[in-house]
Amino acid sequence: MVLCLCHGLAFILPQCAREKGLKTAPDFTLTSFSGEKIILSDLRGKTIFIDFWATWCAPCRESIPHLVDLYKTYHDKGFVIIGVSVDKGDADLVRRFATSLDIPYPIVIAQGDLEKQYGVTALPTGFLVDKNGMIREKFLGFSPSIARQLDAKVAALTSEKP
Numbered sequence: 001m002v003l004c005l006c007h008g009l010a011f012i013l014p015q016c017a018r019e020k021g022l023k024t025a026p027d028f029t030l031t032s033f034s035g036e037k038i039i040l041s042d043l044r045g046k047t048i049f050i051d052f053w054a055t056w057c058a059p060c061r062e063s064i065p066h067l068v069d070l071y072k073t074y075h076d077k078g079f080v081i082i083g084v085s086v087d088k089g090d091a092d093l094v095r096r097f098a099t100s101l102d103i104p105y106p107i108v109i110a111q112g113d114l115e116k117q118y119g120v121t122a123l124p125t126g127f128l129v130d131k132n133g134m135i136r137e138k139f140l141g142f143s144p145s146i147a148r149q150l151d152a153k154v155a156a157l158t159s160e161k162p
Helices: 002-020 058-077 091-100 114-118 144-159
Strands: 029-031 037-039 047-053 079-085 107-109 125-129 134-140
Touching: 029 107, 047 058, 047 114, 047 144, 058 079, 058 144, 091 107, 125 144, 134 144
Parallel strands: 047 079, 079 107
Antiparallel strands: 029 037, 047 125, 125 134
């Protein structure tokens, strides 16, 4: 009897998890290097990419020029990128790094347990958030294939109605 119940739950629970669907992006309030207060929930109505990265992460450094281009292409269509540095300690190092790459989108330093709230376990990790504040896609790492997927998803989401 117990074996049958466990066997049945093994088939039902994964299906329930898939049907659960989208998850609301955890809200946060952080201050960018330019002094701008970034409140995620205030950005509803925009398509958002939250990029968790670090200055010492080679794939992160490789992804930034692509993100800058993506931002410039879609910013006028309501697309926002928030660069969340997980560097510990020297904020000036992060500021100099961002300035050297001429990053046009806001850069913030992760505070508290933000990485944990988002389930970040590797870098770079990006979250594509729709106009209703729902996480539509999680991107782990960076490669030309991931760049193409991100481009296509951003194009689709910026075209959607909230």
